[in-house]
Amino acid sequence: MSRSTSDAGIDVAGLVEEFDLARVGHYALIVLFLGFFLVSLETGIMTALKTNEAVARSLPFAPPTGEGFTLGNLRFAFERLSGSFFNSLFMAIPATIGSVLLGSMAAYGLTLVDWRAQMGFLSLFLIGIFLPYQAVLVPLARFWNNIFPLASMLEPTFEALPFLQGFHANLVPLIITHIAYGIPICTILFRSYYRSLPGSLVEAAKTDGASITKIYRRVILPISKPMFGVVFIYQFTQIYNEFLFAFTLITGADTPQAVVTLILPAVGASTSGIDFGIRMSASFLAALLTLIIYVAFAEQFAEGLRTESG
Amino acid sequence: MGTHETTETAEPTEETVDWETKLRYFLNSDFVRSSPYWGIPFVLMGIAVYGGIGFNVAISLTDAEGLTPPDYSNLDLEMYSAVLGNDAFLQAAQNNLVLLVVFTTICLIFGLFLAVLLDQGIRFDDKIQTIYLLPMSLSFVVTAQMWLWMFNRQNGILNIIVTAFGFDSIDWLGNPSIALGAIIFALIWQFSGYTMVVYLAGLRSIPTDQFEAARVDGASTTKTYLRVIVPQLKEASVSAAVVLMVFALKAFTFLYALTGRYRPPNGTDILATLMVRQAFKFGKWAYAAAIASFLMLMALGVIAPYLYYQYRQGSL
Numbered sequence: 001m002s003r004s005t006s007d008a009g010i011d012v013a014g015l016v017e018e019f020d021l022a023r024v025g026h027y028a029l030i031v032l033f034l035g036f037f038l039v040s041l042e043t044g045i046m047t048a049l050k051t052n053e054a055v056a057r058s059l060p061f062a063p064p065t066g067e068g069f070t071l072g073n074l075r076f077a078f079e080r081l082s083g084s085f086f087n088s089l090f091m092a093i094p095a096t097i098g099s100v101l102l103g104s105m106a107a108y109g110l111t112l113v114d115w116r117a118q119m120g121f122l123s124l125f126l127i128g129i130f131l132p133y134q135a136v137l138v139p140l141a142r143f144w145n146n147i148f149p150l151a152s153m154l155e156p157t158f159e160a161l162p163f164l165q166g167f168h169a170n171l172v173p174l175i176i177t178h179i180a181y182g183i184p185i186c187t188i189l190f191r192s193y194y195r196s197l198p199g200s201l202v203e204a205a206k207t208d209g210a211s212i213t214k215i216y217r218r219v220i221l222p223i224s225k226p227m228f229g230v231v232f233i234y235q236f237t238q239i240y241n242e243f244l245f246a247f248t249l250i251t252g253a254d255t256p257q258a259v260v261t262l263i264l265p266a267v268g269a270s271t272s273g274i275d276f277g278i279r280m281s282a283s284f285l286a287a288l289l290t291l292i293i294y295v296a297f298a299e300q301f302a303e304g305l306r307t308e309s310g
Numbered sequence: 311m312g313t314h315e316t317t318e319t320a321e322p323t324e325e326t327v328d329w330e331t332k333l334r335y336f337l338n339s340d341f342v343r344s345s346p347y348w349g350i351p352f353v354l355m356g357i358a359v360y361g362g363i364g365f366n367v368a369i370s371l372t373d374a375e376g377l378t379p380p381d382y383s384n385l386d387l388e389m390y391s392a393v394l395g396n397d398a399f400l401q402a403a404q405n406n407l408v409l410l411v412v413f414t415t416i417c418l419i420f421g422l423f424l425a426v427l428l429d430q431g432i433r434f435d436d437k438i439q440t441i442y443l444l445p446m447s448l449s450f451v452v453t454a455q456m457w458l459w460m461f462n463r464q465n466g467i468l469n470i471i472v473t474a475f476g477f478d479s480i481d482w483l484g485n486p487s488i489a490l491g492a493i494i495f496a497l498i499w500q501f502s503g504y505t506m507v508v509y510l511a512g513l514r515s516i517p518t519d520q521f522e523a524a525r526v527d528g529a530s531t532t533k534t535y536l537r538v539i540v541p542q543l544k545e546a547s548v549s550a551a552v553v554l555m556v557f558a559l560k561a562f563t564f565l566y567a568l569t570g571r572y573r574p575p576n577g578t579d580i581l582a583t584l585m586v587r588q589a590f591k592f593g594k595w596a597y598a599a600a601i602a603s604f605l606m607l608m609a610l611g612v613i614a615p616y617l618y619y620q621y622r623q624g625s626l
Contacts, residue, residue: 109347136362180358241449294447
């Protein structure tokens with residue numbers, strides 16, 4: 001109340017000034033939060049480029065200067081991680097393709113199921129998204145190690161394949177696990193897209209006598225290209241960044257089949273503490289691929305997140 | 311074949327439609343013809359998720375430990391009572407509850423604040439949104455390393471700020487009464503971009519004339535948001551809250567990656583870290599499976615009301 005009475009006495013110039021001040025404050029807040037979200041990333045990159053001495057002496061966010069600059073930590077970290085980059089890609093690419101394709105199929109199939117049954121299926125898929133993976137870790141370890149040791153069964157085959165070693169067979173159970181647990185989220189993402197399409201599209205194709213497979217291949221697949229982009233970006237980032245399944249199914253960061261995320265918490269650690277120059281270099285390298293994908297496809301990534309909770 | 315159909319139309323009673331016709335109709339229905347599409351993913355997912363849960367419950371009823379395989383002939387609830395009687399479990403459950411409530415609440419409020427900030431027709435808002443959301447594209451393993459450095463006792467930025475104000479440096483992750491708060495702070499940094507994106511989508515779906523109508527009525531901007539806009543974001547809030555709460559229950563990776571060991575910083579042990587430690591460090595499979603069952607029940611306690619809410623809203 002007191003505000004409105006004081007406003008009445010202020011002239012136009014004063015109002016404009018106040019308005020501008022609010023705007024300046026608004027932008028200042030936005031820039032402040034830009035700093036908040038970027039400072040740890042910037043600090044990490046700067047630390048990765050410094051010698052140990054410079055890390056200890058300079059401010060963590062200050063760029064390296066003169067003597068303090070080195071690429072040695074990055075080189076060391078790259079050598080430590082190099083094999084695991086291949087492992088991560090070898091695991092994440094088929095796992096992404098598999099779960100995205102199966103999710104799209106499931107979402108399409110469900111649109112043809114009557115409403116009542118759809119609710120039941122959907123609830124089961126939705127619970128699958130939110131399932132805490134801890135609830136299946138013990139069974140997973142038992143299944144892949146004792147009941148169905150697929151990795152050791154495939155090892156001789158992988159030995160014979162070009163570009164691959166026997167130990168890469170250990171990644172196959174991980175791929176299958178990621179596909180199976182990735183299906184629910186992919187299905188829900190595709191379903192929300194298919195639901196937004198006009199229902200007459202499928203109906204028209206059906207009255208034309210097109211088979212269900214034909215409708216999928218000729219009608220649904222071509223129009224769901226944008227959604228394939230969204231789900232693919234989202235799912236690849238998730239699987240590449242994932243830790244818990246890899247941790248459960250691949251024993252130890254020292255094994256040759258370890259993926260990037262598995263090695264990272266152990267890089268640059270010694271009895272005298274953590275070498276942060278090396279640790280930050282490794283973190284930057286581990287994040288680089290997902291960072292590039294994110295910067296290039298930020299809109300798709302955001303769309304995936306929006307739809308997930310939509 | 312045609313005779314069946316004529317008798318059917320003449321006398322549409324149950325008896326005249328024999329089981330072969332029924333079967334034929336059933337096999338020709340969309341439900342069955344589309345079954346290869348939803349069926350294959352469903353079976354694979356069903357085995358993994360529901361088979362896994364069932365298997366976990368079965369193991370939790372045995373006494374499986376170390377290298378001895380589970381013996382299913384002698385099932386009891388012994389592990390569940392052992393879990394409930396254990397102080398470590400109760401402490402972890404308490405930490406988990408704190409994490410869930412504080413993390414979810416602050417993330418929602420801060421995310422809403424950021425969304426409102428970006429929804430004022432400012433320039434480059436999509437670029438700014440991309441930067442605010444950037445932490446969500448990083449692995450928890452990576453962000454844990456960054457925050458380990460931020461929280462560092464000697465050279466971390468947070469302590470440089472604290473000492474610049476003349477205070478003593480703080481052992482953020484080493485002091486058990488601060489560590490959980492520090493971790494919640496780091497997780498809010500990672501997740502608030504997500505809540506912002508969800509809220510921003512909600513805000514942009516609200517027609518602008520509502521703002522104008524409120525302004526004509528003389529309501530201030532703050533009042534407009536609190537009275538008119540925020541109540542309409544209920545659905546966005548509910549789904550974001552569910553995602554955040556379920557994450558808080560299962561958050562393991564960030565805590566593990568901070569130390570690189572099974573034991574997270576003192577005072578931050580939650581059910582997920584306790585469960586993994588009991589299973590994969592100590593080999594107490596049945597005991598860990600029982601903890602996992604409790605975790606599953608808590609997650610269901612969040613998901614089930616949400617599914618019901620979505621169903622009632624007709625947005626499932």
